[in-house]
């Protein structure tokens with residue numbers, strides 16, 4: 001069924017009896033040509049582009065819980081392509097362009113809202129760094145504007161300009177950035193992939209990998225053995241656990257990141273705003289809640305919930321920027337498991353095991369990459385060669401010292 005305004009009117013007039021499930025609930029087949037492990041945004045997008053663009057084949061996505069139960073349904077929904085380094089920027093801009101056409105592509109309202117992202121700077125050195133980043137973005141054909149203090153004030157007069165501990169000196173603005181509704185992205189890709197014949201199998205945890213003679217032949221799961229020609233792993237925070245089934249130890253640590261939503265307020269924040277003197281970012285949802293977050297919890301964990309010191313730290317960052325939000329009530333908060341890579345950049349690569357491919361290390365920034373990651377991973381799975389925009393996202397960059405260290409903090413995940 002195609003969704004359209006016409007369809008809504010027709011269903012409204014006929015008692016809404018014609019809506020079908022958005023995707024099937026098939027039993028696993030004995031074998032597939034391609035099996036994607038992980039029904040988050042990246043896994044589902046991979047299956048979608050694989051089926052649509054690259055391979056007329058038998059494809060399945062295996063998800064241990066329900067689709068979107070991981071980070072895809074837990075993030076703060078920011079999409080942007082404001083990166084500095086060449087290994088990153090073309091990839092994130094490809095992702096941004098895919099976001100711009102996503103709703104037509106999958107015929108689903110993902111509430112993509114290009115409201116802009118404003119990164120605030122609070123020192124001359126930080127302004128220089130933003131100027132450099134903005135210039136790098138422009139050299140890659142991406143929109144970027146450096147704003148002075150008055151321009152920031154005109155755009156966001158509610159920020160603390162008068163007696164702030166860290167005065168606002170300006171900001172870097174990307175107008176095409178914004179937000180998208182995270183679970184709608186998952187559902188849109190799931191529905192799109194299902195329509196192309198992909199089997200989405202939920203409640204199916206991968207518990208083992210059958211590897212013989214250096215080649216993968218299939219997966220042990222909680223729903224039995226499933227044979228596979230090629231296996232693509234896209235399990236985000238569970239990357240180390242799942243790849244350990246193949247005997248691999250990854251340059252990845254898992255940490256918790258928390259998100260927060262306030263009670264509904266009248267429209268206040270025009271786009272996404274980030275605080276440059278600490279780690280705090282905020283946007284406002286269509287329901288009025290302020291959606292915000294900050295640093296990762298600074299220790300390793302597989303728990304999908306965080307701890308109070310970071311709650312305090314994040315709220316302090318928010319109040320330093322906008323003191324009046326201290327009067328808003330916090331409605332809810334939650335945590336997700338971040339697959340923090342050693343240099344803060346992702347990996348989309350083959351492994352030493354024939355037929356086994358890996359996608360992960362997205363840290364706290366993988367939602368914006370959902371579109372591009374799906375396309376590039378599908379390209380790699382189908383062609384065995386990296387997509388040109390993801391060619392630097394390889395495992396061996398750690399061996400060769402070719403890190404993509406966007407933040408310049410070295411190989412310390414808790415500092416990214």
Ligand SMILES: Cc1cc2nc3c(=O)[nH]c(=O)nc-3n(C[C@H](O)[C@H](O)[C@H](O)COP(=O)(O)OP(=O)(O)OC[C@H]3O[C@@H](n4cnc5c(N)ncnc54)[C@H](O)[C@@H]3O)c2cc1C
Pocket residue numbers: 037038039040041042043062063064065066067068069070071072073074075076077078079204205206207234235236237238242257258259293334335336337338362363364365366367368369
């Ligand atoms: C609080 C928070 C805020 C964030 N904010 C942003 C943001 O604003 N912008 C941004 O770009 N990014 C953000 N991120 C990061 C982003 O959400 C992730 O990088 C991205 O969602 C990871 O890709 P995914 O969607 O495929 O992951 P997931 O949704 O986690 O998908 C992985 C799936 O694999 C499944 N799985 C795991 N093990 C197995 C197994 N053995 N067998 C089968 N299935 C398995 C899991 O159940 C899960 O559903 C945020 C994350 C969090 C937690």
